[in-house]
Amino acid sequence: MTDASGLYELKNLSKRYTRGKETVAIFDGLDMTISQGDFIAIMGPSGSGKTTLLNLLGGIDRPSSGEVLFEGQRIDNLGQGKLAKWRAKNAGFIFQFYNLMPTLSAAQNVELPLLLTNLSGKARKDRVKTALDIVGMVDRAGHRPAQLSGGQQQRVAIARAIVADPKVLLADEPTGDLDRTTADEILQTLQLLNKELGKTIIMVTHDPAAASYAARELHLNKGRFEEKGKA
């Protein structure tokens, strides 16, 4: 680890897509540092590349050029198998539409990432219970996603994201499908995870009210960041 506080470092990052003959650059030479324990809100107009950036940070997508360093190690040049292992160990994902498995109970959904560890069945059960407890969903452990409200599903999804104890949580519009009150509850939970458990959180949102929960707001526009100072 080069720097104890530098969790992520993006160096001269570019991402281009070719559409027919045209090449569109989403980012061109982006540099950025994300510290351990940060809670960052990434804002920006639709199509500005927020999801693309999150995918690069999450080891889902690879840049066209430049480097993504996580704890001082490059992850942009890892193979698919290594990236999968890296994701399982280091990153928790939270989606706008929850993306729970409809056939599994809440507890089983939360247990999924633990299938990639070699924890015993007993240890897994304990972990699942703790994660559900943190998001306040223990009493719904046996429910299927279809039996839960949107906010409850998102809570289960957050439990799934933290159960394997990753360093970073990547959330793409986590409250985009929720009403204000429920959204606030979810955001409070994220804040709690950041403050109490020290999770680094990078959250994409187009909602200024949601962004206000973060410690730092970054505005993505035409492939560049504009930082908004916060008190």
Place this chain on the structure above:
Amino acid sequence: MNDATLIRKNLFRKRLRAILLMVSILIAFLIFGVLGALQNAFTMGSGTAAQERLVTVNRINFTVALPYAYWGRIEQVEGVRNAAPASWFGGYYQEPQNFVQSFAVDPATYLEAYPTEIVLPPEERAAFLEGRTCALVGRALANQYDWSTGDRIPLNSNIWQNTDGSQTWELDICGVFDDTEGTYPTNYLMLHYEYFNESLAFGRDSFHWITINTEDPALNDQVSGEIDALFANSSAETSTTTEAAFNEAFMEQFGNIGLILTWVIGAAFATILMIVGTTMVMAVNERTREIAVLKTLGFTAPRIFRMVLWESLLLSFLGGLIGLGLATLAATAASSALAGFLPSFGLSLTNIVTALALMAALGLVTGILPAYNAMQVRISEALGKI
């Protein structure tokens, strides 16, 4: 929870669809099992011993008789150790539908021809050889009509007429024979050729086939060539083949069961291959998003490939094993219903091993494409489309 839980839940997520697929696989394996068992009945007694025995019949057709004198001449052919003549009796018991497979044989040479296949106590053997009106009954046939040693039964023929004008021969059951290990049929009876021939109103002094044991199976080609050459250009030319080939030709009068089997099973499997294959592809396509989520969580592509493949294997084995189980029950029932016509039959070890191999093949073939598709799912694309 483990991967197996996920596989099972995925297979049964649409219960009706899973059940319908399973039923279609089940039917294919039911057909496979029943026809396979039936084929066993038809090919029974085609073991190595049958490969080593020869059978001489009329060249025109095995239902056309040969002159009695051929027996003696065949016995003289070099390399022939034993020659056993026999005639179709075409028997039935009391009612014409009570078909009884029955042959008129020369007792001594016939028993000599089947030293290991026909098993019976020495005193019953001696009694059968002695008594002119004796019949030797196979275990399956004796059980069917509840006959036992000492019984006197009237046996009717739908081919022959007795000199007294009737079509009935009175027979004493002098013995009941078993087979060595369930590989030789016991659903027929034998009566003395002499007793039968003497009382015939027509068609005396002829028989339908001669079973031959040679000194050495290596001589078989030579012996059969010599026998057929002996009667070439006579009024009754002969055709000599192995008993196995003869049995096969005999069974083919009921239709080429092997060919029917191949076609029916082939058609059934081609159909389920398409149905199950396309359904599996569709089922996995519907789950693209879930697969993308699993990948995001860190499930590797090979692991996802295996999970989908196991799902189709599970489907194939569930349907296949139930189908095979039902086939066993159906074969047992059919076997007792057809006891008069066919030796008792069931699924052989070969049938079962073949079925298991087919289940594995079906699972792999129908699973490989959806498994490959699942493995290829790209997270960013799949999660991008809602």
